[in-house]
Amino acid sequence: MQTPESESVVTEQDTVTEPLLSVQDLQTYFFTDEGTVKAVDGASFDVYAGQTLGIVGESGCGKSITAKSILQIIDRPGRIIGGQVKFSPDGAAVQNLLELEPNGPEIRSIRGGEISMIFQEPMTSFSPIHTFGNQIIEAIRLHSSLDKIEAHELAVDWMRRVGIPTPETRMSEYAYQFSGGQRQRAMIAMALCTEPRVLIADEPTTALDVTTQAQILDLLQTLQKQNDMAIVFITHDLGVIAEVADIVAVMYLGKVVEIGPVESIFSSPKHPYSKALLSSMPTIDAAHRERMPSITGAIPHPQNRPSGCAFHPRCPSYMSDICGLKEPELVSVGTDQQASCFLYGRD
């Protein structure tokens, strides 16, 4: 957790520096035979160098699709139909990644080069029939002019940096020969060996046990400090978010419903969904046999997105004269904190 002093420093930076990555009104729809699924429907957030943006939400809220949309690696039948992903590494001219040709050389040099991604399942995210060395060296050589031997040395070096013992021998091993934690370490090595400016981590610790999880989070934070790298950390685990994030974006049905500094979100959440999500977290000081609070109702089927505010059928503060009729916009509800709810203004 950050102290309030460092928080104000961050706020100062916000006014001075441009965001490294700025996602604006991103819309990614899936066109299936059964109808259109609006997986991401107007998500917006900014990511700054050296900071971690945590994206949190229930399964199916569009977190992973948002991440994949940034790099344009959506599988069919998904399509990005609107919005902007502005990327400006270290003061370079702002570039809208969505305007680049989907598989063209420009976006490919950014993928894995300036913006890397790590995934939830380190077992299936590696090819089972290629060695770690092969796959890491491939990433290095795609984004540098190193020859095979230099790339090999760099890969070994990165395996060592992420804490894999005897990296030289393990370079020639396969995914099934590694433990889950080691695989995720190797995945981090593969993502970071090109020294990206942004790392998108899509539930990187979800498949790991708690001890390994803590080690991986430590590792990511250490490496982030070394490179002043921005991290977009996607998870449904609020405990993990509290530990790693500087800024938190809460997503519900493809939209960011609340965004703000991690302390503000955890201490005074404004959106009814954020409140409900936080109160459904198990607490250590709950009374014995007390029923855990949960959000009423279930996530609507993505094809039957409720009208107006998508959360209104489950919302405890539902206002019948507006919530089901109009879509709320993000409005300022505190220092750097925004929420999209009519409780904070009806415009």
Add this chain to the structure above:
Amino acid sequence: MLGYLIRRVVYAAFAVWAVSIISFFIINLPPGDYVTSYIAQLAIQGNIIGAEEAESLREYYGLDQPIYVQYLKWMNQIRQGNLGFSFEFGLPVNDVIGERLILTMILAAATIVFIWIVAIPIGILSAVRQYSIWDHTFTFFGFVGLAVPDFMLALVMMYFSFVLFDFSVGGLFSPEYVSASWSLGRGIDLAQHMIIPIIILGTAGTASLIRITRANLLDELRKPYVATARAKGLSEWRLILKYPVRMALNPAISLTAYILPFLVSGSIVVSVVLGLPTVGPILLKALVAQDMFLAGGIILLIGWMTVVGTFLSDLLLVWADPRVKFEGR
């Protein structure tokens, strides 16, 4: 790894031995023996053979002995590389099969190569461009290829190659090369004559391998490691060929082992229609005449080819998929 190989070789040897027993007894299952069918044949021509003469014929061929004695005698001959004597041809089985077996294997190998070269690129294209016009076209022709019996395809192709190209399909050699010894000219002549049989024999296998490659690759394309490779910045074709295609090929490799014996035994009708000098028509003839050593010899060879084919494809799998050699330890 070496232990795995040795165990596979031992299994293979055991399998060949089991095939020899089963094939020998299956051939002896139908009532009667070669002498019965020989007598029936002579009877059609008006020659009636008495019971005594029949018995002496049986004695001559060794058919009066118990089956297990006949089997052991046969095995003893095979140990010396002799597959026995063909009653029907009045020649040693080795001489009857001889060149036909070589031609059969050349044809089978060429057909497998043809199937791979045609089916795998089409299968990949169909999966990567799923539901495109290409996919639909190849799917359509694939089903046609599976559904049309190959003897019919053989007749149609014979007709058109004769009418359109004035090229007589039949046999594997031009008349002047039929009994010539091997030379470059004979090889070229064989290659020319093999084109149409390969297409006919390979159509069904090609169609099924297209379907298998397509289905496997569609599964693999959705796997997370493809997303990883894409997120790395690899170009689409490079990543498809390096990762999911390699994975999708494993079942195709296993399948090849099963195509091999099918090409030998399953091609009988096509071989008869096209007049191909392969072992297929001989097998048919031997079974009809209850020429047990000839039929047994051919079935044993087919069984042996299956075992060797499976063994080779297992070796290919070990090479293609590093997980296999560790699981098999």
